[in-house]
Amino acid sequence: MESAATASADGAAFLEFVDYAISMLSPPGGDGDGYESPGDGPAPPRPPWAWAVAQLLKSCCAYSSGVTAAILISDLFQSWTEQRKSLTSKRKVEVTKLINTRNKRRRLPNTVTIDSIREKNFFSPKNVLEAVVIDVFVLPGTNIYMLTLGDMWSASTIDLYLHRRYYDCIGQNGILNKGREVMLTGCCLRTAMEGSGHARILPTEYMVIILDEDRDEDAMLLAVQFCTYSFSSLILEENINNIPYSFYARIEKIESLEPFGCTERKQITLADNDEAKIKLILWGEQVSLANLFSVGSMLALDRPFIANFIDNNHEESQELCLEYGSATQVYMVPIAQQEEQVPFTPTQVKSQGPRLSCVLTDNTASQVTLPRDLHGSVDFSKYPFRVYVSDLHDRMVGVSLFGTVTSVCKTSASGTFYLELEDTTGVILMKLIFIGPWSLGRVGVGHMVYISGLICTLSSTNIREVSWREKEPGSLFVNLSLLPALLNSTCLHSLSPLSDLPHSTNRTYVCRVRLDRIDFDSLKVLLFHNICGCVVHEHSGGLQCSFCKCACQSGCAHGFQLHLAITDASAKVFAWCVGQTAVEFLQISPDEYLELPEDERAMYLYALQNENFMVAIANASKRVNDCAMNDGLPVWEITRAQRCE
Template identity: 80%
Template sequence: MEPAAGSASADGGAFLEFVDYAISMLISSSSDDGYESPGAGPAPARPPWGWAVAQVLKSCRAYSSGVTAAILLSDLHQSWTEQRKSLTAKRKVELTNLLNKRTKRRRLPSTITIDSIHEKNFLSPKSVLEAVVIDVFILPGTKIYMLTLGDMWSTSTIDLYLHRRYYNYIGQNCTLKKGREVVLTGCCLRTAVEGSGRARILPTEYMVILLDEDEDEDAMLLGVQFCTYSFSSMKEEKSRNDVVYSFYARIEKIESLEPFGCTERKQIVLVDTDGGKIKFILWGEQVLLANLFSIGSMLALDNPFIANLVDSNHEESQELCLEYGSATQLYLVPIAQHEEQVLLTPTPVRSQGPRLSCVPVDNMASQVTLSRDLHGSVDFSKYPFRVCVSELHDKMVGVSLFGTVTSACKASTSGTTFYLEIEDITGAVLMKLAFTGHWSLGRVGVGHMVYISGLACTLSVTKTLEVSWCEKESGSLFVNLSLLPALLNSTCLYNLSLLSDLPHSANRTHICRVRLDHIDRNSLKLSLFHNLCGYVVNELSDGLLQCSFCKVACHNGCTHGFQLHLTIADDSEKVFAWCNGQTAVEFLQISPDEYMELPEDERMMYLFTLQNESFTVAIANTNKRGDMSSLSKEALPVWEITRAQKCD
């Protein structure tokens, strides 16, 4: 179902119009920049809609005092150019020949290119390098092996001092040779200085050799060396310490463990071909290896160390686990990246100015190729157009939504799961938010305009669509535009509204120029607010403090702030509204502590002097708020002022 025309201006205002305008500018510039389109067909490459929104918001957060259209377009163009460079198969002929049978797979997070290493003359130990061996040679006058590495995104190569633990894998009939793909991390750079040649990578013991089951040589290695033992045979073996085991298993899960003292730990849950499971534990610096793994890939472990698992209480249990020992060698068979053709359903945009216009659909292909994950879900993080609520369906991941919050609450008094309902022009959807710790999104209230990415959609056993979001998943982002500091100073991202316009488009945040008409002194209160979520902290009957939203104990992490009712006006209308926290301070131009120190009669006089002061405000409709959105048990006005800034 396609949203009705004019949806961008109806629920996103000038912000979404600017995003579409910026995308059209990127398309125009990229069609003449000399790069090949990474997609199929002759159509110019189109930036993913979610990527463009995230980049605009990234710039807004970087320039909290406000951004101009020129700044945003410049940042977007630079980011998109770098993005296209990394996606373009621009490589040497030799590297092309070596990679012409390369299996399609996802690029690992934290992957950097060889070109970027040379440009920045820097390499972080946490970075990942996906490379192919161009050459193997011995450093003249030494017995030190060197690898010349290239990657499919770079025009240059780089030399690596090979760690001695891999010397046994060098040779024509061995696995580490010209044409072999490897992934490595934990690298340090020996930077180039004048007269000493180019930069080189110092030895790292965290390198994994990639295998291809379709290659006879690799298939034979896997069959002969790694298919003898299963996890169950190791558990039953009484003399397991005398046996050199090799295992071949699928990576099911990668997760962090509670540190052992000050030592970081990670575990990789492995499943062998018989369905047996075991945990592969990484300690200390070894956790860098987890950056080289991807869920669904097959891991071949040669001679792992067998130990008893240490649980969260730092006590040794009877459960066996595997560890990365000094003699352990790892091979990886990456999971292939499957793809699916998805029909394009672009959201039409009604332009409200000569600079803004949507790109004609007939210049685009009718469908786009998106990757599928291990469970068959289509990854919409690269989808070129906005996805609306009515378009959500089963087996979607990486989805981005832009809409207005209609309710927010905690799933239970304990745990870290919350429910958030978001509405756009096509409908509303309830989503489950899972946090790694406490709520971390700041204040989110009904009527606030938000952007959220990294959503996943599945069908429950009752055939009900369930939408979820997990904070720790890659690509997860949440931005509350109604509270964005840069919004009021970025004129390219909003159109000014009159207060009389508010009832006609009540489902989005408006920007208005107003004067302070009256402050309701009787409703001006000093309350305790929870720093994490911005909601009022209540005192329970037993004297304990509890957040009204998070439902967590708030002995610390609380700040005193204002709750304020006020009347604002412009030439068209007067509106009764409320605000709190920093927004209330902006109106009152005094801190809570300073205000409370004033004598009673001086407080009244002070408030009177503020009348007719001019402000630029962001104002949202809270009419659909649920119980969890109320700042107190008292009724609140319909309109909330989410941000305010005094006009000069």
């Protein structure tokens, strides 16, 4: 097994900074308490590795012109403090006596606390609030109902203007009363103005009322109202929506559909007690309601709108589906969170070195408790350490990998690509599934990338299958080799001489170089696809992208493909670059260059010699022919460049 220094060679200084940042946020003399469940229990003192990387990369993207170690640590500390506060703060309001804590459930993605809403004076429509009703009252002088909400992580409460679609749930016999748990999203905040009291949440129709099957009144409601009809009882007829259908079903799958025109859609697959299945389709703003759903939870749907399903060709089929109509009411029985003990592998123990070895002298700290979903897959999004390719096995979700791209290409299936990733322990092929076209920008062989939200399973032939879906919760893809902050931030890289390049192919180098020469014949102005940054070719009388194989009659622009020689005191290297990197070297746009007379173009290129640059260099020697931008390119690609004095 490689040493810790060798194991981090693929990410060099960036991964070293990640470890440093985590150590700064971890208490001294870490112990077994750092490896407790990352669910609703006490917050672990050590930030999960994938969480820290994602937060640092978000800061790097926000500070594209460069960022200091102090700023990165400060941003990370603030995010970690807020997260720990939401997980560890004791409730100082009446919520403790009201909320049912028997069924431990996993917090939904994008969940915020009332304390954080009040502190920031902001509530994003994409956020989720899990709360309990403290009080129900009428706003004096009006007929407007208000709910006072509290949550189990906050010391304060907040008032909600109740949407009128829930007024039938209010009253002596209503279900929306003191002590009732609710989840809401799609919210806006009426901020506190001078002399106008405090901040309140404006009405939202995207609220789910939580039921408990062990609570007598809830069990009675489910039995009386939701157990009459099954999905097989639906009959296609004109007056189908005049029947007050109510269904009780399990959420089996939540996925995005191709947009209908410009309207976003989500599909929730439901299965009733007879295992009959039907789709619940959410349209437009309704898709935010899916933020409140979790696979395995039971959904009680009162008066859904029943329609014919519209497929990807925008044609109605004879298949019935459910929709969220104006009279629809949604209740939910959340699934209790399951957990599993996951031991640390030798890869993690070795890569962490003496720091972890001393911790593992206590047997209780040799494993971590992670959430498990309905299908038995374990969620590794809160795993304390880095996951390597060699650690991948069956039943893993929420996995994050850091490594170098060794191939990337499109399959014949629409929206499906394959990317091969290598780290210091091995190579893995992963399937990337997109809702629409490729959306990750330019990704080339040799580029250093971070990807999270991966799912790993074993096929029937015992082969590891890894997949990633665009825009799913926890999905993130960042190409570090193209990140401007990589060159501008000294804490994220260490300078290498050009003579070091042949010694390793599995990393992106950062070098300070001098432009030796650019040959006139080595510069081409080509058409590039704006979406993926790859060359566009003529195909069957039209234009087609060489990478994503889609028609490009529009959505493409002129760009440079440049061969050049760079040098420093140790060596000379022949390399190539495209797009904005080539513009940085040439200091001229493609359109401006094409306007120059041919003799002036040669003089212009000659005048660029001896300029100094900071560059990021990747090894592209493992290019797959189908994925290459062009034949005959040098081994080394300059992925990012910045002129310097």
